[in-house]
Amino acid sequence: MxxxxxxxxxxxxxxxxxxxxxxxxxxxxxxxxxxxxxxxxxxxxxxxxxxxxxxxxxxxxxxxxxxxxxxxxxxxxxxxxxFVNRNVDPNDDVDGYTPKIFDSTINNLALVRDKISHSRVNQVVDKLIQAKRIYFFGLGASGSVARDAENKFFRFNLPVSCHDDVLMQRMLASTGTTGDVFFIISHTGRTKEVVEVAEIARANGSAVIGLTAPKSPLADISSVTLDVEVPENTDEYMPMTSRIVHLVILDVLATGVTLRRGPEFLPHLEKIKNSLKPTRYSKDN
Amino acid sequence: MxxxxxxxxxxxxxxxxxxxxxxxxxxxxxxxxxxxxxxxxxxxxxxxxxxxxxxxxxxxxxxxxxxxxxxxxxxxxxxxxxFVNRNVDPNDDVDGYTPKIFDSTINNLALVRDKISHSRVNQVVDKLIQAKRIYFFGLGASGSVARDAENKFFRFNLPVSCHDDVLMQRMLASTGTTGDVFFIISHTGRTKEVVEVAEIARANGSAVIGLTAPKSPLADISSVTLDVEVPENTDEYMPMTSRIVHLVILDVLATGVTLRRGPEFLPHLEKIKNSLKPTRYSKDN
DNA sequence: ACAGTTTTTGAAAGATTCCTACAAATAAGG
DNA sequence: CCTTATTTGTAGGAATCTTTCAAAAACTGT
The missing domain is CATH 1.10.10.10 (Winged helix-like DNA-binding domain superfamily/Winged helix DNA-binding domain)
Structure with a gap:
């Protein structure tokens, strides 16, 4: 395609x-x-x-x-x-930097779209569906990605939780068992605390899914890795794009899970959507 | 362009x-x-x-x-x-849905990139720079966007905080004064709680920046609105893209603030980056 | 309705761009 | 060092595109 x-x-x-x-x-x-x-x-x-x-x-x-x-x-x-220098220039005004930042995000998404391993995605969807429990872990910027993932996946009636606290992560990893899935998100894949948590989890027989940089320590120790290779931040001014790529990959995974669940699952999603209706001002006023 | x-x-x-x-x-x-x-x-x-x-x-x-x-x-x-007919099909396999989700995200980003008002962006950057305090508010999926924003903006040495709890939001809005900026993120702009918080904040003389849908109640009551018009989710399977667009807009704003601060501010950012180095495994091992 | 004017259209020739066949040059192998 | 295979370029031919110009059509006012 x-x-x-x-x-x-x-x-x-x-x-x-x-x-x-x-x-x-x-x-x-x-x-x-x-x-x-x-x-x-x-x-x-x-x-x-x-x-x-x-x-x-x-x-x-x-x-x-x-x-x-x-x-x-x-x-x-x-x-x-x-290829042309689309980096933010210190002298850029709004008209300069606004499209550049959108473009760089778009480019990175396109890159990953063409590179991501579909079979890995499939494997991860499998694991998520079969999981007894799913934990989303992340620190810093990846913490909010983990939180977003929780918000997305709890809709599937799976026992999901999200933690951005190192100590909680360690404790949970050490009490994990076979059937538990630790979904660990990290831009670099080299944060010591995070890698250690992954080690603990695996030692206890849990599966570790790493959404992280290829060939990183975290990638090495994960059961399955979803590689995200986003060009290094050469430019001081360019924001980190990997978070956004991570979010989109989580969207892909969520879609994979939904589709695997089949159409009889749609009413359940609908129910969750509708539960929010009373909190909103209706559209016609 | x-x-x-x-x-x-x-x-x-x-x-x-x-x-x-x-x-x-x-x-x-x-x-x-x-x-x-x-x-x-x-x-x-x-x-x-x-x-x-x-x-x-x-x-x-x-x-x-x-x-x-x-x-x-x-x-x-x-x-x-x-764009047309790139919706996820219930019979799609990984090869089908993976690129579709990336594409739809990319398309929405491109749309907003071409539509976003640069003068509004400028206005918001102004307000953020002049702010005595900045609060990022969001609920649900927008909650993690707010958290990400906090993670980004605290680097600017501004008193920033983030809240995804309605009661906290209300209390903070009611104690706000002139010079405080409430940056409120909402996909629909119609969640009652959120709109009420905005009302309270404005009543107390604070500025409200709305990152939300155009013509929504929240947009109406905000001091400045950053409009994000992402096509309605017609497809049951398509994930919500607005979060991601919101994140990129926040990246744009952060870049705007950094540039406005000028090059003498770069060492400060560098210092924050370096503070994380000891937590990482070095690249050569 | 009709002559004059403007606009629209296509035939034909000219210009450009591209492709193929073939031969020269270069490199590889014994 | 000769043979064979590969790489490269020349030249001519084929296809594609553009311009010119005149015919046709549409429009205008009388």
């Missing part, structure tokens, strides 16, 4: 390209937007190769020809990574 | 087009994706007009020519049309 971003594909293929192909790749990657606007002749000249080389390059990446390639490239650019 | 979707533009212009132009428009709108893949000759034939007519049509919509038009159309399709 979601072909991965063309730019990523080219970047990944870079090492396996031959001389003229990689010249073409360089030119395209250095300014993909310009590439979509130039003719095959211009691009060939810029790369210092012949037109057919550019054409062959395009075909290598499953395009019918150069125009088709440009089309696909243009599409990738829309919600794909904007 | 962010031009509106080409498809919408064409649809809007439809009534003002002449005979052959509208024929072309019809063909394009009926299957925009096919249009991006066909040549000017094919399209002309399909529409029953001449090639130059198609060309003129393209130029009318600010394209350099037909190829350029196709490019722009293709771009619009990525974040535009996909």
């Amino acid at each position: 979601h072909s991965q971003n063309l730019i990523n594909i080219i970047t990944d293929a870079l090492p396996g390209l031959n001389k003229s192909e990689s010249k073409v790749a360089q030119v395209i990657l250095s300014d993909p937007d310009a590439a979509t606007r130039s003719s095959i002749a211009t691009l060939a000249k810029k790369a210092g190769v012949s037109e057919p080389s550019v054409n062959r390059f395009c075909k290598r990446f499953n395009a019918a020809g150069f125009p088709d390639f440009k089309l696909k490239l243009a599409k990738s650019l829309v919600s794909g990574i904007r | 962010h031009s509106q979707n080409l498809i919408n533009i064409i649809t809007d212009a439809l009534p003002g087009l002449n005979k052959s132009e509208s024929k072309v428009a019809q063909v394009i709108l009926s299957d925009p994706d096919a249009a991006t893949r066909s040549s000017i000759a094919t399209l002309a034939k399909k529409a029953g007009v001449s090639e130059p007519s198609v060309n003129r049509f393209c130029k009318r919509f600010n394209a350099a020519g037909f190829p350029d038009f196709k490019l722009k159309l293709a771009k619009s399709l990525v974040s535009g049309i996909r």
Whole structure:
């Protein structure tokens, strides 16, 4: 469904390209937007190769020809990574930083959307459905993600709770047993307290699901990891986007659980929704 | 900066087009994706007009020519049309629902990015900077948004706090004075308790910033409203996206505040970041 | 209704862009 | 060092696009 971003594909293929192909790749990657606007002749000249080389390059990446390639490239650019410096500039005014922050969030979401392992998602949904109890743990910014998850998952009639207190987390982890699921959220996956809690939980036979950075200590110790690789905060001004990616992944998981429950479960969700109606001003006034 | 979707533009212009132009428009709108893949000759034939007519049509919509038009159309399709009918289907499997949920979040973010009033953002940044105290209030899902905001804004050395308890909110609102800012987050803007709290706060001379739906009771009573219009949840399975949009808006506001503080404030942020280092496993092990 | 004017439209030729066949050049293998 | 395979470019042809210009249609006022 979601072909991965063309730019990523080219970047990944870079090492396996031959001389003229990689010249073409360089030119395209250095300014993909310009590439979509130039003719095959211009691009060939810029790369210092012949037109057919550019054409062959395009075909290598499953395009019918150069125009088709440009089309696909243009599409990738829309919600794909904007390579151009879209970092917040200290001199930016509202018109500058507002779209940049939205864009960077959108880009990261698109990245993860194309990279996330669907089989892992499935595995996690399985575990959540079978769980006797689910604990959502997180600290700091991930604490509010955990809280949001609780708010979402309690609707499934599962015994869910959420804790952003290290001591509570430790105690609960140590009393966990087989069938309990500890869903641990951490941006870095390197916070000692959090990793220790995961260790304790696993030692007691509980399952640990890590929503965290790949190859981190937390990822290593989890039963299943949902990898979220969000580019490091190079820019002092850019906010941390991983929280938001985490939230969306939790949305995905919740949807997975709902669908697995089947349509006979919908009335239950409806009931919860309706329970809030009396607290609201009606729409027509 | 962010031009509106080409498809919408064409649809809007439809009534003002002449005979052959509208024929072309019809063909394009009926299957925009096919249009991006066909040549000017094919399209002309399909529409029953001449090639130059198609060309003129393209130029009318600010394209350099037909190829350029196709490019722009293709771009619009990525974040535009996909919107339609990308609802989660009860029979979807992981490969189905995962990208859909990411897409719907991304689309909503893009929508708000293009719609949000920059001058309002500026106003709110002003108020936040001048505030004697800032309270972030929210209930339910908005409660965790408020918590996230607290986590973000306390770094600015401002007296910030966060409350997701109605009684606390009421009491604090009633003791507020001029110079206090109550930042109230609500998806619907119609929860009675929340609106009442806003009323109390305003009655005592405090400023109320509403991050909520436009034209809602909460929006009406706020000093400044940041409108977030996220399409109603028509689909039972689609998760609520407004939380995420709210978070990103708070990121924007935080960035605004940081920039307004100027570069001499960066060391302070750095200090907070570094305070967490000892709690982490280092990256090289 | 009709001549004059403006607008809309398409035929045809011209310009551009793209693709294919083939041969030269380079690299790899024995 | 020769053979074979791969890579690269030249040249010409094919397709696509654009412009010009004149015919057709629509509009205007008389």
